[in-house]
Amino acid sequence: AQSTQGASNPQLERRVRRELVTLPYYGVFDNLAYRVDGGTVTLYGEVVRSSTRSDAAGRVKRLPGVTRVINNIKVLPLSRFDDDIRRATYRSIARMGGLYRYLQGTNPSLHIVVDRGHVALEGVVSNSADRNLAYMAANRVPGVFSVKNNLRVEGEEPR
Numbered sequence: 001a002q003s004t005q006g007a008s009n010p011q012l013e014r015r016v017r018r019e020l021v022t023l024p025y026y027g028v029f030d031n032l033a034y035r036v037d038g039g040t041v042t043l044y045g046e047v048v049r050s051s052t053r054s055d056a057a058g059r060v061k062r063l064p065g066v067t068r069v070i071n072n073i074k075v076l077p078l079s080r081f082d083d084d085i086r087r088a089t090y091r092s093i094a095r096m097g098g099l100y101r102y103l104q105g106t107n108p109s110l111h112i113v114v115d116r117g118h119v120a121l122e123g124v125v126s127n128s129a130d131r132n133l134a135y136m137a138a139n140r141v142p143g144v145f146s147v148k149n150n151l152r153v154e155g156e157e158p159r
Contacts, residue, residue, distance in 0.1 A: 016034050016063065029111070029114070030047040031046050043056055076115050081143070089144070097139070099137065103132070110134060118145050119141070120148040121150060123152070130151075131149065
């Protein structure tokens, strides 16, 4: 989960982030982002399960200081084709030059979003070589229509 630029309330932003990354089914195939503007929190991103979308809004709504939640999270369509691409992309990235470490743990730093055969890589990696390797790994997966590399390099300004 990442924050987009908004009115700064670092304490509330940390609480929102913690709620999102600890959602029970938030994983490597989901991507969540948020914006805090005063008491309004806007949620963005894509998730595989509709329950993740509603759980995210429900948890954030209960936080002290939140007066309104705008839920712009998209639920990705059910698709065996996309599920196959998710698994193949995960395997391809995991096998590429040590990138598996970005896919580990309860809150992986690299997220793979697949929507109708189009892949978006989201999250943060340590360096531009890893960013490029992940892109190459995703591009090698059969059946992928396009790959959008939204990975950010740690410590660099967002593009």
